Amino acid sequence: MMTDDWFDEARFGMFVHFGLYSAAARHEWVQNYERLTDDDYRQYFDHFDPDRFDARAIARTAKASGMGYVVLTTKHHDGFCLWDSQLTDFTSRVAVDRDLVREFVDAVRAEGLKVGLYHSVIDWHHPDFTVDWNHPRRDDENAHALNEGRDMGRYREYLHGHVRELLTGYGQIDYLFFDFTYPEEKDGWAGKGPADWDADALLALCRELQPDMLVNDRLGIPADFVTPEQYQPTAPIERDGVPLTWEACQTLNGSWGYHRDNTDQKSATMLTQMLVDSVSMGGNMLLNIGPDGRGAIAPRDAATLGEIGDWMALHRDAVVGAGHAPFAPPREGVYTRRGDRLYLHLFAWPLGFVHLPGLAGRVSYARLLNDGSWLKTSVSDPQQQADLMTPAGEDEGTLTVHLPVQRPDV
Numbered sequence: 163m164m165t166d167d168w169f170d171e172a173r174f175g176m177f178v179h180f181g182l183y184s185a186a187a188r189h190e191w192v193q194n195y196e197r198l199t200d201d202d203y204r205q206y207f208d209h210f211d212p213d214r215f216d217a218r219a220i221a222r223t224a225k226a227s228g229m230g231y232v233v234l235t236t237k238h239h240d241g242f243c244l245w246d247s248q249l250t251d252f253t254s255r256v257a258v259d260r261d262l263v264r265e266f267v268d269a270v271r272a273e274g275l276k277v278g279l280y281h282s283v284i285d286w287h288h289p290d291f292t293v294d295w296n297h298p299r300r301d302d303e304n305a306h307a308l309n310e311g312r313d314m315g316r317y318r319e320y321l322h323g324h325v326r327e328l329l330t331g332y333g334q335i336d337y338l339f340f341d342f343t344y345p346e347e348k349d350g351w352a353g354k355g356p357a358d359w360d361a362d363a364l365l366a367l368c369r370e371l372q373p374d375m376l377v378n379d380r381l382g383i384p385a386d387f388v389t390p391e392q393y394q395p396t397a398p399i400e401r402d403g404v405p406l407t408w409e410a411c412q413t414l415n416g417s418w419g420y421h422r423d424n425t426d427q428k429s430a431t432m433l434t435q436m437l438v439d440s441v442s443m444g445g446n447m448l449l450n451i452g453p454d455g456r457g458a459i460a461p462r463d464a465a466t467l468g469e470i471g472d473w474m475a476l477h478r479d480a481v482v483g484a485g486h487a488p489f490a491p492p493r494e495g496v497y498t499r500r501g502d503r504l505y506l507h508l509f510a511w512p513l514g515f516v517h518l519p520g521l522a523g524r525v526s527y528a529r530l531l532n533d534g535s536w537l538k539t540s541v542s543d544p545q546q547q548a549d550l551m552t553p554a555g556e557d558e559g560t561l562t563v564h565l566p567v568q569r570p571d572v
């Protein structure tokens with residue numbers, strides 16, 4: 163029986179997109195965007211050299227950032243396998259004599275974190291994966307002819323065989339992120355959906371091999387958690403009025419794979435606000451890093467994660483093990499709740515008193531700081547977490563808000 167207790171507790175995880183595309187350093191879809199043939203793309207295999215891929219450093223960085231689980235791409239859409247698969251020679255074992263999944267699961271476990279794997283149901287390398295509107299060969303002048311002889315049944319066997327390898331060869335796997343299904347037709351080309359993967363059989367295989375493992379929704383059939391991507395839901399996600407377990411996956415800069423020229427780095431303030439926003443709605447955030455072509459965490463990503471880790475060190479209790487609070491939040495921020503503690507996260511510094519409509523009847527205004535003083539600061543410091551103590555015996559109608567933050571003037 164899968165249990166999402168650890169998942170709801172962790173609230174915050176690290177996504178790691180690493181593969182041949184990291185060496186291209188132009189987005190994990192480079193093979194598709196640039197319509198690279200297998201031969202063109204082969205150069206990244208021939209020159210793959212992850213000498214700075216240090217799974218232990220990645221796991222330690224995740225832990226220091228306050229994350230409770232780490233998810234590695236075992237195979238992305240390009241079909242390159244980061245483990246010692248016996249079903250293909252398009253693997254890291256063949257390329258550099260390393261089983262990077264083995265290194266990863268050992269390192270994550272050594273840091274006491276939960277192990278997550280990502281696996282693409284799309285495979286642009288496999289000879290039986292039929293060309294469709296998502297395929298790099300779609301624009302090839304003889305792409306339609308390419309599908310003669312291709313057999314998705316053989317590809318399904320390969321895909322299911324891969325999942326069996328990953329779920330039997332690496333100990334307990336806590337989380338599996340399948341990616342992704344697109345049933346719609348487009349430009350005269352077919353899409354692909356659950357039937358193409360035999361999703362029901364694949365999910366049953368997961369349940370058989372790893373009964374406690376959480377599986378996401380991207381086989382195209384319901385499973386254990388829902389995966390909004392690159393956006394923030396605006397309310398707790400429910401189905402038929404029942405709250406669903408969900409996790410928003412986000413990039414640091416708009417690219418999942420390492421992108422050398424991408425400077426759109428989200429700030430640590432924005433990312434922590436996205437994290438607490440997700441938790442306030444009962445969800446998780448999976449924050450991605452794209453290690454560079456040698457496997458190292460990019461310095462700008464390490465710096466951002468370091469700032470987030472500093473914030474989490476102060477405010478961990480308002481995130482880890484916390485969740486949705488049934489009170490209307492003030493306009494300046496959101497609530498998260500852990501047990502009988504209510505946490506107010508101020509995204510914008512209040513213009514005056516913070517009005518807490520959701521707590522009407524018990525409190526109506528909050529003084530900042532429990533000594534009644536005002537913390538003088540600029541709006542650039544709104545990254546505060548106020549630990550709302552429901553006062554016992556204090557004056558009715560006022561609520562002290564504890565801002566456990568270093569006063570800027572000391």
Ligand code: FHN
Pocket residue numbers: 190191341342391411418
């Ligand atoms: O196409 C992939 C993309 O490259 C990336 O892996 C994301 C991560 O959730 N999933 C797909 C797009 O939804």
